[in-house]
Amino acid sequence: MTTTPDPRHLQVDLGERSYTILIGPGQLGTRTPLADWLPGRQALVVTNDTIAPLYLQPVLDALSGLQVEAITLPDGEAHKTVASCERVWTRLLELRFDRSCTVIALGGGVIGDLAGFAAAAYQRGVAFVQIPTTLLAQVDSSVGGKTGVNHPLGKNMIGAFHQPRGVIADTDVLASLPAREMSAGVAEVIKYGLIRDADFFAWLEDNIDALLAREPEALAYAIERSCANKADVVAADEREQGVRATLNLGHTFGHAIETATGYSTWLHGEAVGAGMAMAAHLAEAMDWLSATDRARVEALIQRAGLPLAPPRSMTSEQFLQLMAVDKKAQGGHIRLVLQQGIGHAVVTDAVPDDRLRATLNHYTDGN
Numbered sequence: 001m002t003t004t005p006d007p008r009h010l011q012v013d014l015g016e017r018s019y020t021i022l023i024g025p026g027q028l029g030t031r032t033p034l035a036d037w038l039p040g041r042q043a044l045v046v047t048n049d050t051i052a053p054l055y056l057q058p059v060l061d062a063l064s065g066l067q068v069e070a071i072t073l074p075d076g077e078a079h080k081t082v083a084s085c086e087r088v089w090t091r092l093l094e095l096r097f098d099r100s101c102t103v104i105a106l107g108g109g110v111i112g113d114l115a116g117f118a119a120a121a122y123q124r125g126v127a128f129v130q131i132p133t134t135l136l137a138q139v140d141s142s143v144g145g146k147t148g149v150n151h152p153l154g155k156n157m158i159g160a161f162h163q164p165r166g167v168i169a170d171t172d173v174l175a176s177l178p179a180r181e182m183s184a185g186v187a188e189v190i191k192y193g194l195i196r197d198a199d200f201f202a203w204l205e206d207n208i209d210a211l212l213a214r215e216p217e218a219l220a221y222a223i224e225r226s227c228a229n230k231a232d233v234v235a236a237d238e239r240e241q242g243v244r245a246t247l248n249l250g251h252t253f254g255h256a257i258e259t260a261t262g263y264s265t266w267l268h269g270e271a272v273g274a275g276m277a278m279a280a281h282l283a284e285a286m287d288w289l290s291a292t293d294r295a296r297v298e299a300l301i302q303r304a305g306l307p308l309a310p311p312r313s314m315t316s317e318q319f320l321q322l323m324a325v326d327k328k329a330q331g332g333h334i335r336l337v338l339q340q341g342i343g344h345a346v347v348t349d350a351v352p353d354d355r356l357r358a359t360l361n362h363y364t365d366g367n
């Protein structure tokens with residue numbers, strides 16, 4: 001008889017509320033605790049046409065006896081839209097699902113973000129569970145309650161904070177993930193090392209190849225340490241009034257890249273990889289990061305299979321316009337997350353315009 005090892009349990013502590021993140025193999029088809037997280041008997045699984053044939057049935061089986069339905073959306077960041085949410089809302093209404101229903105996100109960050117927002121808005125808020133199936137979603141997007149969709153003029157511009165009832169990260173599902181998507185997930189893993197965990201960054205320097213090769217111990221360790229870091233930050237600042245914004249390292253540049261390229265060619269993690277390299281360039285120019293440490297940052301991003309620069313087609317002006325609508329901007333003034341050494345980052349509006357322009361010009365050949 002084969003047995004499934006006990007998953008690791010992490011807690012996201014939000015004061016009067018808390019929820020559990022389960023991490024480990026063999027979790028997908030298990031009824032407990034998934035069924036216990038449902039406040040009622042109705043659940044809608046939101047997934048996409050890549051994931052449904054692979055992993056939908058075990059989730060449906062785990063909840064047999066309850067009224068569980070599924071909606072399968074087209075795959076891709078380009079479908080992280082209000083229109084996709086409207087399809088979810090229409091399905092919930094057609095099914096006559098009431099306020100006790102639960103929306104279950106089965107997929108990567110795109111499905112998690114849009115299903116979470118659909119849950120936040122349906123009848124002004126119903127329960128929501130995350131079953132993340134990409135590395136990126138297991139280390140980052142399934143935790144913390146940021147939900148939302150893209151607008152043609154800006155990334156994640158429509159959304160809500162809506163925490164899940166729980167998160168089930170089954171590490172077995174990562175076996176089918178394309179290598180390019182593994183690299184994209186590693187971008188957010190590197191981020192935790194850079195912003196608040198220098199020891200983890202050093203561990204990544206030693207273990208990046210094992211992580212990319214999905215060696216079970218490296219994978220479990222990286223997911224758990226990433227989630228622990230994120231849970232700490234979210235517990236300290238759920239609604240991004242302060243320290244949570246450091247989770248945005250590389251994202252002000254990265255979101256500009258994703259928006260400029262129409263949410264179609266660059267993966268989020270790739271844009272964050274290039275964005276973190278750009279942020280490191282700027283931090284060095286500010287004398288906040290040594291040349292040696294910037295070289296370490298770039299080396300790790302590159303070894304993870306991620307780009308170190310934005311697309312050649314982008315101009316400095318385009319960056320500045322897109323960065324000015326970033327959610328951290330105040331009164332049109334760009335605020336950035338920058339490193340001060342490895343393992344520490346701050347949100348700052350102290351970067352002189354000419355310094356930012358010099359970094360942008362460096363990456364856009366002065367265009």
Ligand SMILES: NC(=O)c1ccc[n+]([C@@H]2O[C@H](COP(=O)([O-])OP(=O)(O)OC[C@H]3O[C@@H](n4cnc5c(N)ncnc54)[C@H](O)[C@@H]3O)[C@@H](O)[C@H]2O)c1
Pocket residue numbers: 048050051054075076077080107108109110111113133134135136137140141142143144145146147156173174175176177178181184185188268269
């Ligand atoms: N809410 C947050 O805190 C947060 C954090 C980070 C990123 N995000 C968002 O997450 C999104 C990116 O998420 P992502 O990188 O997971 O991309 P994704 O959701 O597009 O998934 C990547 C690809 O992998 C496929 N896939 C998913 N699981 C698979 C599996 N187990 N096997 C084979 N294929 C699989 C998907 O169908 C898709 O084609 C972006 O929209 C980003 O803005 C949100």
Ligand SMILES: O=C(O)C(=O)C[C@@H](O)[C@H](O)[C@H](O)COP(=O)(O)O
Pocket residue numbers: 140144146155156188240244245247248251327
């Ligand atoms: O959880 C957070 O806080 C993050 O910033 C995590 C990011 O990795 C993620 O991409 C997030 O969706 C970005 O949020 P946004 O507020 O900049 O849209």
Ligand SMILES: [Zn+2]
Pocket residue numbers: 140188251268272
């Ligand atoms: Zn991100």
